[in-house]
Amino acid sequence: MRLRVNMTCTRRSFTALVFTTVGLTIALPAAQRGAPPPVPPGPPLPTPAILQAYQPVTAERLLKPSDGDWLMIRRTYDGWGYSPLDQITTSNAARLQPVWVFSTGVPNGHEAPPLVNNGVMFVATPGNQVIAIDAKSGRLLWRYRRPIPEDAVTLHPTSRGVALYGDKVFVAANEAVLVALDARTGKEVWTADVAENQNGYYMSLAPLVAEGRVMVGTSGGELGIRGFVAAYDAETGRPVWKTYTVPAPGEPGSETWPKGNQWKTGGGSIWVTANYDPDTHLAFWGTGNGGPWMGDQRPGDNLYTSSTVAIDVRTGRISGHHQYHPNDSWDWDEVSPPILVDYQRNGRTVKGLIDVARDGYLWFLERSAGPIAFVQGVPYVKQNVFRSLDPKTGRPDVDPARKPGTGKRADNICPSHWGGKNWPPIAFSPKTRMIYIPANENLCDTITGAKVAYEPGSRFIGATTALLLAPGADHVGEVQAWNVDTGMRVWTHTYPGSINWGSMLATGGGLVFSGGTDDRKLHAFDAATGAVVWEFPTNSGIIGPAASYIVDGKQYIAVQSGWGIDSRGMQARLNTLTRGAYPEVPEGGAIWVFAVP
């Protein structure tokens, strides 16, 4: 602009401009050389009052959040996905209406819940974006976008949420960079390089904050990574510890790997945020399958793949583990962490862990300050790979006919490689004593293994799959409710004609909220009976978790709508298999907020 003004001036002034400009350019660093003259910054916009009054998120608030806040992705460290709010009930939910909607401006799968701190909402979207919004009005407060390198390796280009602590917002950027933002401005405070993205490490999880540390792990199990969890100082971003989910030779668990170099590319990705027990300082992380997919290329149990590992957040030490199935060959990443629920068994209270695993089993475990003990395992969808479980350890006896290998095809494997449930989290209601499971029933696979060579940053899978519908299948998507004290299923809602990728929310109003279906609806169920009490079709399919919060004494339900990634993949495969019964779901993200008028 200034140059254009000067061009209309005299030759002398232009000559002066040229020399001034040249001199200025030479003085600039190389990276800035050639940039047009900077426009003087105007005065900064005033910080909105709601952000001026921003209430820092203390450790105490994370441990005991007020009923009206949703401060972490599952609201509480135990992973329940439960809001005690009870203004919206089975009696009035039918009158729920949209209050505001906000377009995220990006496509692909929106897998993050809105977090709400004292009326300020923070939402992560695909594309390394975080949006701060006035949770009552829907007014934009700030927007952070971090450009993703053009050639970044991000096979699941999404974010499963942000974390809050102090006056910061933490987000795991896809290219494996941990970012701390100023909650009041959205400006970067610090960044930390977590891993080398070009070697296949990328991030899609929400960070976990506990005891002053910010913890993340990386995806990349299809790219020959060696999984890990790493902790950073929340204030400075300084690395604190790093613990691999695949041990190096000589480390505990290394005896479950062959003598070669398989451990270096052994997988064990960290896809999803851990749940945390403040009494024992242990975080319970779910780990991905071994890499490459065929277990005969890495003989042994392959600890700690397809497991839950208990890691001390202070030291990074692994205190215990439970491996759901050794030597995975089915792509059953056990991505979800177990939730922490104390339940009744045989007349005693078990300090429990409950995990709804991708391998098709519902696992009841017992936590402690150290080891994790097996209590019970029961299939919740068709499962024909495990012939039985060891009654003491839970170790499955695998049917060899259902285990693919290198150059070996295994037919009719149930559940499919997507699992009976994938990453979308379950919820638990302490009122009903039930967990709520988003399941996909009747889907099976044929898997054929193949040799594969490792090349950094490239696919390291070595398998092809063919999806099958179980004979006589009349539906795929389900919501299941199980009583944790009896270990019995209470109700099942089926979605004829739709898959289910819906994360679960339970509320004190006796409701369960979930999307997940290809009709783009958010559904509300009676938590006790499974009766559908309300549905609303949004712009796209809903796979992200819903959250509930209060502003000015009024309860709201918030959720992102934005179909994509694996839900899109399953939908497309089924559409081909059924010759058009599962049509494409419209994509494009939006944040929806509902309330009873």
Added chain:
Amino acid sequence: MLTNRRTVLQSAAGVVLAWMTPVPLAAQDARASRPAAGDLLVSTGDTTFTPLTPDDIPMDDTPTIAWCMTPNDRVVRNGSRLNRVLLVRLDPETISEATRALSANGVVAYSAICTHSGCDVGSWLPDEQVLYCECHESKFDPRDAARVADGPAPRSLPALPLTLVDGRLVVAGPFTSRVGFEG
């Protein structure tokens, strides 16, 4: 050519502006630049960088993954994973007319980056005669411009036109569409 003082001044300003305009580092780096007409092709695993010929590509079989290489100074364009190219050799009689125009002796070249989520496409399903992305199970028909035959990919794999020069596979033009994925 008639000029006046304003024209001169504007030209001079243009020179200054052009001089000030940053040249993207990627554009300076042939390794990261997209393939260009005249490039040769070399297998990603070949440390001798021997240019590929049609006979090096197995018929109806697993794709050969390749980089492009500048013809004169032999710079291998492996500075970006988006430059990975897959080569498949097919019976020319079985290829669609439009795809045949992009092929050389039955060899077709496509971007090896899936248009769904950017995974590497590199498997071959012989029964279905399709390219296969193992990450999310998209399938592409190499005989028909790599159209999506199944799975979540939203669009075809970009094609890289080929020709033959002295018996060697040579790039005939840029990718036919943008390489990479949405979102």
